[in-house]
Amino acid sequence: MTPPTTTLVEITGLRKSFGDNHVLQGIDLTVEQGEVVCVIGPSGSGKSTLLRCVNLLEYPNDGLVMVRGENIADLNNNLDEARRHIGMVFQQFNLFPHLPVLDNCTIAQMTVLRRERPEAERVARVNLERVGLGAKVTAYPAHLSGGQQQRVAIARALSMSPALMLFDEPTSALDPELVGEVLAVMRTLAEEGMTMLIVTHEMAFAREVADRVVFMDGGVIVEQGSPHEVISNPQQERTKTFLKRVL
Ligand code: ADP
Numbered sequence: 001m002t003p004p005t006t007t008l009v010e011i012t013g014l015r016k017s018f019g020d021n022h023v024l025q026g027i028d029l030t031v032e033q034g035e036v037v038c039v040i041g042p043s044g045s046g047k048s049t050l051l052r053c054v055n056l057l058e059y060p061n062d063g064l065v066m067v068r069g070e071n072i073a074d075l076n077n078n079l080d081e082a083r084r085h086i087g088m089v090f091q092q093f094n095l096f097p098h099l100p101v102l103d104n105c106t107i108a109q110m111t112v113l114r115r116e117r118p119e120a121e122r123v124a125r126v127n128l129e130r131v132g133l134g135a136k137v138t139a140y141p142a143h144l145s146g147g148q149q150q151r152v153a154i155a156r157a158l159s160m161s162p163a164l165m166l167f168d169e170p171t172s173a174l175d176p177e178l179v180g181e182v183l184a185v186m187r188t189l190a191e192e193g194m195t196m197l198i199v200t201h202e203m204a205f206a207r208e209v210a211d212r213v214v215f216m217d218g219g220v221i222v223e224q225g226s227p228h229e230v231i232s233n234p235q236q237e238r239t240k241t242f243l244k245r246v247l
């Protein structure tokens with residue numbers, strides 16, 4: 001028997017403009033608990049803006065973004081609460097350069113979640129182990145490779161015990177030889193059942209790890225389905241054209 005699914009993210013009719021630039025033109029998207037959804041599409045199609053609307057880094061002009069049954073627009077005056085259950089990993093790692101790895105992973109736990117330092121450190125160590133950096137707790141970001149820094153950023157996000165992880169092109173800033181170690185961590189998280197919404201250009205990763213692939217172009221979802229449907233057998237011309245360029 002298949003267990004009942006729980007919808008973690010439910011986006012309906014999402015619109016976002018910057019002046020005359022209508023970046024998101026009515027997005028409907030759901031992410032179920034435990035699902036890995038990869039968003040692909042050309043540069044400028046609105047992928048980052050979509051992700052940023054989910055944790056209120058951008059405020060939608062219209063439509064509804066529900067996370068765990070809560071309309072996140074209602075939480076606009078309490079951004080910490082809106083982001084409480086959402087971890088985000090960006091292309092740029094944005095670690096604090098003046099703090100060692102462990103402290104990078106404890107600060108938000110203490111300020112946002114009000115965890116005591118010993119508990120925050122315990123959680124940080126668990127998650128640094130998870131990303132293979134248990135031996136680097138005292139290192140400073142500048143002494144780590146880009147791949148290691150991005151894994152710290154992932155551990156930092158995981159340390160907030162998120163229900164959902166958002167990734168915006170987490171490997172795009174990395175030298176090619178460092179991409180694999182970050183994707184491997186993400187693959188493990190997927191296997192552990194983490195719910196993830198991932199913008200990526202890594203088609204092999206999307207094909208292998210995604211439960212669902214969403215192709216965006218021009219601020220709309222052009223098509224979505226299993227990796228087999230969207231990447232191997234795209235139905236829409238725009239998807240075919242895009243995939244011809246990137247595969
Ligand atoms: P993608 O991630 O698919 O490359 P983005 O969501 O970053 O696309 O951007 C889509 C469009 O929105 C682009 O034309 C970009 O210039 C514009 N845009 C994104 N963020 C802003 C912003 N904060 N202010 C003005 N324009 C923006």
Ligand code: MG
Binds near residue numbers: 048168169
């Ligand atoms: Mg982007």
